[in-house]
Amino acid sequence: MGPGELHDLLIRPRVGELLGNTVTLLVGTVVATTVIGVAAAFVVVRTDVPFRPLWHVLLAAPLAVPAFVNSYGWVSLTHAVQSYQGAVLVVTLSYYPLVYLPVVAALMGLEAAPEDVARSLGRSSWRTFWTVVLPRLSPAVLGGALLVGLHVLAEFGALQLLAFPTFTTAIYGQYRSAFAGDAGTVLAGVLVTLCVLLLTLELLARGRRRYARVGRGAGHPAERIVLGRRAPAVLLALLGFVTLTLGVPLASLAHWLAVGSSTEFPMGELSSALGSTVALALAGTAVTTLLALPVAWLAVRRRGPAAMLVERGTYVANALPGIVVALALVAVSIRAVPPLYQTLPLLLVAYAILFLPRAVVSVKASLENAPPLLDDVSRSLGQSAWSTFRRVTLPLVAPGIGSGAALVFLAISTELTGTLLLAPIGTTTLATEFWNNSSSVQYGAAAPYALLLILVSIPATFLLARQATRKPTVAEPVVLAA
Template identity: 65%
Template sequence: MSAPAGPGLDPGDVAAFGPAGAAPRRGGLPRPPVVLLALGVLVVATSLLPLGFVLWSTAQMGPAEAWDLLTRPRFADLLWNTTRLLVGGVALSAVLGVGFAWLVARTDLRLSGLWHGVLCAPLAVPAFVNGYAWVSTTHAVQSSYWGAVLIVSLSYYPLVYLPTVAALGRLDASVEDVAASLGAGPGTSFVRVVLPAISPAVLGGALLVGLHLLGEYGALQLLNYPTLTTGILDQYRVSFNGPAATLLALVLVVFCLALLGLEALARGNRRRARVGAGVGRPAARHRLGRAAPVWTLVVAGFAVLTLGIPLSSLLRWLLHGSSSSLSSGGLGSAVGTTLGLAVVGGLLTTLAALPVAWLAVRYRSTLATLLERGVYPANALPGIVVALALVTVSINVVPALYQTLPLLVLGYAILFLPRAAVGVRSTLELAPPVLDDVATTLGCTRAGAARRVTLPLVLPGLGASVALVSLAVATELTATLLLAPTGTSTLATQFWSRASAVEYGAAAPYALALIVLSVPATWLLGRVAVVHQQSNEQGNEQGNEQGRPA
């Protein structure tokens, strides 16, 4: 259905004016509600606290001292390692994510539902657990660029795969039909038609991968691959030089800003929401023909790399490790704490991302874009830098918050707000604003239209955002080590204390428990992608029935 936009005005034009009843701004754009704007500013200001701490701490260094640090050969090595890991890791993750998403969603690959679950499953294996499994299996991956790229890509490619599967499920198949009618083959159609249409999902996932690589510590430390992040931890641990460490963190922020600029440039300002069922049938699946068994073996072999090696390594150490003695009470306490923090952190972070994403999608402006981009710099900072910022602020401003669970949850929200923002924004972009306009013309208030029209459309995406953030919270390491109250331990911290002491047998139970605990959230993320595809097919069938003459 479409709104009665009047002569010469189509639904896309109506959508450009935002929700009906919104106060107009210069240029005909809607003015955001004051409460929504205030919430967005509060969220962004809180997320920028660590960046303020980095700038303040770095300013305590003299220009000569800063220049001396930035011109050292060690800094050049860290910068080079970080840059090439970022390029290689993001590129390989994007290729793997898009390639396997296409194979599962758009070909007649046998048992595609099963393979979809298998391809989502690596989200349940934290990167530092993956690194531990590979290092304890073979030392060939240590001190190796290609080993580091391989392991981080195997850990983070689902961040590209999941949104790409969902986008392919919602893509109007008519665009491919038009390309085929003009003589384009499957490859040409994918590159020139499909890939630009799903580019927001691919770019959002690639951005998340890049941000995670900038802040990754555990896996790279185990792999003995030094980057700016491991250098920051070395500065704190060896020399206790806070200003020098925060100067390195400031370089990471520059990397983050560069990633944001590239993603924004590639994304553009094109609106992608549509009203109506579109084509009256699901997209046709491409036939693999004689190559079907080969591609099945490719997916199976990839599953061995992503799941087989980590799980077999953990089981081997659990059964045969000489240090595998474990207190069941300690494991149970760590499981309960991890689960509670993951749920609370996921819900709080997704709620915090909602006003920021709403402003960026429904009230597009320079201010809204700046607010949305303002949540990303903290994600490029290592968890220890965010934690030190919160410790400094809490001790000097709100001493009662120091060494409390609320401060730890706030740290999680700041660290993982970009995960939630990407998920919530991509969901809102697929909910046409014109539907809110129709609801308001029928007597609904703007709040009522958002609750009755928009919320049901974005609820699956919000659930996926909660699951994605909960996974990150459950596996967070460095900030938890510093912010957790005395006596509070999680599966990640218990695992790390044993793995870093080379007690692989004692670390294995905590790693396995962490994987098992992450399975429900991983299943939910995979299920949301499937539901997106099924709902699109059902909508197409309904549109086909409504479009037929009686």
């Protein structure tokens, strides 16, 4: 493709429309999920709201409902959500837990001493939150917002059902009509550029501060805010929000299971899809999590241009639709290694490329809070690098590894386009069977697969919710100069 042809493709009005839709959806969703995630986490952790454990589980539960299942629930009830406002609403309700959970974990680890000092200097509770609490939450907030942004850039199924065109849905249409047409390639290039810009903004916002303490100290947790007369209003707000996040999709699912004209329960097909989904998710999670360990270690323990390039490079492919990554692997395998085409190893490579950032973000967050001094002490006592990692570093980052693995499992079990193109012949998953039925407007036939998808996602979601409230093994992070 020559420069002139590339220019002609880029200046088309359609590209401008897609760019506007994608950017506005990205900004709206990231802002909404950040505000909701931080506010919900603060209410659950820092106030005396009644039934706190229950609200924590309910606020984390939307992770068990894939975004395209959530869209299916809303669209099958009303087509009014097929708009920009509807897309922001549904995507926000699906992805805000990616901010909520890490912020809960960070708040659980914060001690009250810095806040006590701020209040003793005359700062109000609100100003203390903005100037003392929020800066210490920045790694969790930025990491969660980055994951949300990457999800939005790569989202296909939910936006296709919501009839809201973005680069992802347009690329899918281009490749379906022209396989590897130039227009699809150009759109994919613009999408990668948006991803790089998002990563750059997150890197600039994060800065070069370190967050690990070198000692435990004698801190104490912050006292919870007494809601008093505000408790009924807070409870009502939480109830209304949970109704939107869980009530609507679950009610829609129950409706179609009960009265859908196409509803059926083919036990053989359901069992086969369930087995394939769990097996592929477990295998892909193991491979992806193992690959995340060295990337996170380089990013935290060996900071520099090379380490940053490696880490940031893992995020770029995450912004690409699964169909783009899958078609690239198809081309490479057919031309270079034909025996790999439509095999399990090639599908696992695709999963690792697409979902590595989910594991890296979690492992990196834990590693940043693991004091490097402990590694130095271990090596000074004669322990090898491997022994130090196994006996000192690994136990400290185990919570992050578990959280990252759970995120990857959730992502793989709901992956659509990559699985359709790369899975061995005859392999079906719950996500692909759900999509085949829902895209044909057979809502009743899709409902059993949606129900199983939710059930498969519950254990990983429970692990993430439990891990977020786990007491830290080392003292809470404070900001230190790099």
